[in-house]
Structure formats: C-alpha cells, structure tokens
Amino acid sequence: MNDKPKFVYVVYIASTPEKVWQALTDADMTEQYWFGFRVSAGGKVGSPFTAKSPGGKDFDKGVVLESDPPRRLSYSWHPQYDDVRHERPSRVTFDLAPFKDQVRLTIVHDDFDHGSKVFASISRGWPAVLSSLKSFLETGRALEPSWSDEDRKRVADAEARA
Amino acid sequence: MSKPSFVYVTYIRSTPASVWRALTDPEVTRHYWNHRNVSDWTVGAAWDHQRCDGSQISDITGTIVESVPPKHLVITWALPSEAADPQKVSRVTFDIEPHKEDSVRLTVTHDHLQPGSAMERGITQGWPLVLSALKSWLETSRALPL
Numbered sequence: 290m291n292d293k294p295k296f297v298y299v300v301y302i303a304s305t306p307e308k309v310w311q312a313l314t315d316a317d318m319t320e321q322y323w324f325g326f327r328v329s330a331g332g333k334v335g336s337p338f339t340a341k342s343p344g345g346k347d348f349d350k351g352v353v354l355e356s357d358p359p360r361r362l363s364y365s366w367h368p369q370y371d372d373v374r375h376e377r378p379s380r381v382t383f384d385l386a387p388f389k390d391q392v393r394l395t396i397v398h399d400d401f402d403h404g405s406k407v408f409a410s411i412s413r414g415w416p417a418v419l420s421s422l423k424s425f426l427e428t429g430r431a432l433e434p435s436w437s438d439e440d441r442k443r444v445a446d447a448e449a450r451a
Numbered sequence: 452m453s454k455p456s457f458v459y460v461t462y463i464r465s466t467p468a469s470v471w472r473a474l475t476d477p478e479v480t481r482h483y484w485n486h487r488n489v490s491d492w493t494v495g496a497a498w499d500h501q502r503c504d505g506s507q508i509s510d511i512t513g514t515i516v517e518s519v520p521p522k523h524l525v526i527t528w529a530l531p532s533e534a535a536d537p538q539k540v541s542r543v544t545f546d547i548e549p550h551k552e553d554s555v556r557l558t559v560t561h562d563h564l565q566p567g568s569a570m571e572r573g574i575t576q577g578w579p580l581v582l583s584a585l586k587s588w589l590e591t592s593r594a595l596p597l
Contacts, residue, residue: 301583420462
C-alpha cells in the first residue's frame, strides 16, 4: 500500500470562523482548552508556529505555511521531544467554513513517513483537543486532558529539560 | 480485500448512561439527529432510523448484533431498499468509555462498507455532523442544525 499516513477529522462548532480562528492561533486561548499548552500560529507565512508545554518548554515547533484568516491555516509540525525528534516535520492544515450558524472545522495532518510514531500520537491527540475546543467555545468549559502514559512521559521529559 | 472502515472519536462531558440513552432513545435522537432510532435494542431485534415528519419512513434499517448497555452497541446498517443484499449491509459499533471524572470517550466505527459506494461517502460526511450535534445536545441541551 502506497498511501502515506494521513489523519483527517471534521468537527462542527456552534461559533463563528473568527472565534475558531482566534482559538487556534492565540496562545492565551489555547492555554484554556489545549490542556495547558500555549500554541502560537497567528503570524504571517514564514513566521514560527510554537506549542509550549504547561511548563513553558518547546514541545512542537514549525513554520506557518499558509494563513488566510479566518478560512485556512497551515503549519509544519516538528515535535521536540526526544523519542521522535529525528522524524522530519509533518504538516497540519485547518479549513474553517461557515455551515448553518456553525463552523465546519476540518483538520488534515499529513506528510508523514511510513511508520511515524508522531502519526500514532497525533491520531490520538487531535480528537481530544478538538473535542475540548468545541466544549470550550460552546460552553465556556474545556475538557480534562486525555494523556496516554506515553504523552505524559513526553510532557514530563520536556518539562525536565533545562 | 478488507472493506474500508470509518472511525470517529469524540469526548463528551456526560455519563455513559446519558450517551447510551442519547443513541437509543427515539425521544432524544429526534432532537439532534432529525430521526427517531426505534428498537428494543436486544440482540437480534430490528432497529429503524425513522423520519420525524409523521411519515415514519425508515431511512436506515438494521438489526442489533451486540448490546451491552451502557458500553457497547453493534448494529447493522443499510438502506431499506438494499437491506436484503448482504454486500450492502454495513456495520456500526459504538464504544462508550468513562473518561476522567466527568466525561465519556465515544468511538464510532463504521465498517463493512463497499469501497467507493454512496453509503461510504454519505456516512463519512454524516457522522461528524451527527456526533458534533450529539455532543452539543448533551453538553448544552441545544441541538445543532443538521
């Protein structure tokens, strides 16, 4: 099979494209639903994407590849934790479209090599993050984090770095 | 050749019992799914996905394969006009697990689909919409327009 790993997820949120855009790009927002992570992705094409762990350490880094607020955002994704740092960066793309007083948010995370450990990790992670995002925007309350033991170890390792 | 499957995971601030009820009680499904899911939900029983316009027309029909409330439900899934053709009968599995203190992880797996079929395309578009509406219904008591 030649198909490379590709994660696709669609969620409908009772909100506006502008609010969803802000929630995806503004670290003060992500901290509230992305399980304490501060994610910055609001800059122009070529500017940095960063996801910092609750302790302020670099967890994922990349570069903004496309930015068309509030419709389309794409960035490269390069985890900084030790066991997968050697993998080359993958790519995250969000599409936001109005749909009957809601936003249809589509995320595609692709450009992985076969056997990527990052792919396994993000396939577990995005449903939790995007479920929490939806709850946060619709109810004002995010969900509890859903770390696997592996995730927990990675966060702990990142926090322990100098 | 293995037939394609569609998997969708969503986390909902709710209880397993409430999620089970929201999938199996026609008086709940009609609020967020525009259909009444009608069955007694025992293994071997039929289920029908009936319109709410008074016609009681079934848009989807099937049988209950496994039923372990409030954790695990397996049903078959077909258009009524295709239900007699085993090639066109697909299968849906709902797994409902407690998650943290106040949430549930709901995993919907739809498999035994024919590659490239209209049903495969339809459910791939449909489940995110229905499951987003389910989550909103349980968390906010507001239904999203489908």
